[in-house]
Amino acid sequence: MAELKRIEVRGAREHNLKNVDVDIPRDELVVITGLSGSGKSSLAFDTIYAEGQRRYVESLSAYARQFLDMMEKPDVDHITGLSPAISIEQKTTSKNPRSTVGTVTEIYDYLRLLFARVGTPYSPATGLPIEAQQVQDMVDRIMELKEGTRGFLLAPIIRDRKGEYRKEMLELRKQGFQRVKVDGEFYELDTPPKLDKKFRHDIDVVVDRIVIREGLETRLADSLRTALDLADGIAILETAPKEGDPERITFSENFACPVSGFTIPEIEPRLFSFNAPFGACPDCDGLGVELFFDERLVVPDAALPVAEGALAPWRKGKSPYFLQTIEAIAKHYEFDAKLPWKDLPAHVQQVFLYGSGEEEIEFRYDEAGRVYQVQRVFEGVIPNMERRYRETDISWVRE
């Protein structure tokens, strides 16, 4: 097949084109120019691109075609030398707030993968790195210690919990363990310590006592396995030097924080997706933006006094309830309700907008002769609207 060197368009009449015959060289940068409305787009998009796209779509099955927009055949006699066409227009972005530069370019997908595979997790509670290790990694790590080092291999079964744990200790004795470390002290399991159930305790089971030397690997591996099974994948090696403080090395088989016990099941790319419930921030559903009420819209005109409608949400209702509320607040904070909003002290403005916090205010309401008094905190205009927004499901209230 002879190589096609040009795209030949014959008899294009789309829109205002006047039976145009044109040859466009292939594999070159071609610019189409002219006055606006002169037919540039008619030639480039509505004729050349449309035909390229149409031919491609037509080659698909009828089933596939239903998902694609079928283009009308452009008004042209014939076009030869076409390649599959891709148009890059300007109106292609979606208005979905979940679509970002990162997702459109797929960079975000790669980032998620990168973080899932090579990222180091840190415990949110303690800020320490969380690592997943195999038993043999742990053995290797222990064997790096100086030969002759003495130590205890511990399995932490209780971490900072209240209780007596009598039954647990009995059970451990039955399994053949001899010692436990409770709140930093070692005890024989034959004579278990009495624990106060009102306090929080730490309990480690002493799985093995070791002295580092050649050939210890097999025994160490077995002991580690036992410790990991006992304490849900965590084991601790505590050295027992003759003097000085013992050194503690924590091992974890899971992605778990050895101190707080915080675990991440498995790090997967979807954990980093703000679109999956798995990884998204629960407050904003991963959008990163929350709906809120704008202070400036609540107080559109700062020159008005509160009593005369400075607070927009209260302006429409002529209910005496609002007026009496304002009077009560004015009395409590000792200011003049006739002052313009902008001249009010800042803390009073805050009370109106965001509530009185802990401070109780005495309200006196007069409803067509019935008078009643209440002592309560003032909710604030903005929290009040937010609450009503959340609680309602009638759409007009939301607007």
Place this chain on the structure above:
Amino acid sequence: MAVKIAGLHIGQVVEMSIRQAAEWCASVPATLSAQKNEIARAILKEIRERLGFLNNVGLEYLTLSRNAGTLSGGESQRIRLASQIGSGLTGVLYVLDEPSIGLHQRDNDRLLTTLKNLRDQGNTVIVVEHDEEAIREADYVLDIGPGAGVHGGKIISSGTPADIMADETSVTGDYLAGRREIAIPAERRKGNGKSVRVVNATGNNLQSVSVDFPLGKFVCITGVSGGGKSTLTVETLFKTASMKLNGARQTPAPCETIKGLEHLDKVIDIDQRPIGRTPRSNPATYTGAFTPIRDWFAGLPEAKARGYKPGRFSFNVKGGRCEACQGDGVIKIEMHFLPDVYVTCETCHGARYNRETLEIKFKGKSIADVLDMTVEDAQSFFKAVPAIRDKMDALVRVGLGYIKVGQQATTLSGGEAQRVKLSKELAKRSTGKTLYILDEPTTGLHFEDVRKLLDVLHELVEQGNSVVVIEHNLDVIKTADWIIDIGPEGGDGGGTVVAEGTPEDVAKTPESHTGRYLGPLLKPNRVAAE
């Protein structure tokens, strides 16, 4: 949020600009173990490449977490372009619509390089473009014209850029060769001495910008993409002003205060949003020309004899419209797994009105014929009816003489919609105290169109109004009375006023990217220099 690489978690990485993210990527391998490096290598390569492409198309200031909906049309187009280059396909035909929109002259060079790369990969790239530099750099140029609409549709000239320049019949060639150009005004307007001052604007990346917008002048806001031009002009100035003057409900970007708004009576933002989303909206309805047209028809003796009211001539209410298609002129037939088919209404044959209504004729034309006329034709057709003629005049003045009076709003381009809005403002009686804000009005315009548009904008200023234009087009910038250059770079590197003053002043400011490109244009005999 607790998983980190090189000390940063994923949320921090996506908050970085593309430029910073690329640096971060380069620093990652050093912090990983050999085994993890092995895993990461392929992934990092992909990320680095993509970041590189985005950088090449001039988008290094965007952050990865930037919401796609908030991108400008040009930005999103360039993002798609960047991902296409990444795909590495060959033998493909790419068709692009004005990729240079919204790009500062400086970024334009990089974009052109990207397009050439695409070509060098073995693809055909067809670009619809008005940018002078793009035309000069092209391998092959097609000039279509000569006029717009029915006056266009012919190939005027084709060949290499040099061929086009040599062709006397091509308007584009004339501009390229400098036989025609947009004149620099001999004198910059002094303005009326008043100004609007924005104090300490801090929206987005603006760094406590305080700046004066002189009134009674043609003011141009310039600067590289992402520098903060729109934030200052539209988000801060326009939104605050429209809240104060027009009573609109807006959430403007924060600034301390705006002084001098008392010199204005209204502010109007003329943007490129469509004038209407329904096919029932059209230039005639938008500019308000349709009402006098209907009144005119209702006032004809024949209509009076039959007792037809103006409503009879509306295609939106029952009475005069064709009921078979409810005034649409076409009937939509849903074809399930084939695309919907629009067929011309059998009853009215696309005229949108019923037979009785169409019998009312003015100079032999029915109301349907009028809607099918181009604006130019309607202008002479209604010569004697000032209410209609004025509106048509305004449309012709903004260069829209070729559109049809009843053209559906959905088929108008963004630039056309913007000019329809502009013409509506032109037709109004001017108060001389209006502030017009336009965001890149030359989008989609050819040199010749730009000239016409500038005439119109300058006319608004002559009437005492103030025009603030956000623009990259140097031809527009050089005719401005006053320039405010924002930058110097995009994103974090921007947000300050680099230069302000007349074009001559700005050209003398070495820190201003705009000034550097502007300088050569201001020399009186540029053609001779080339």
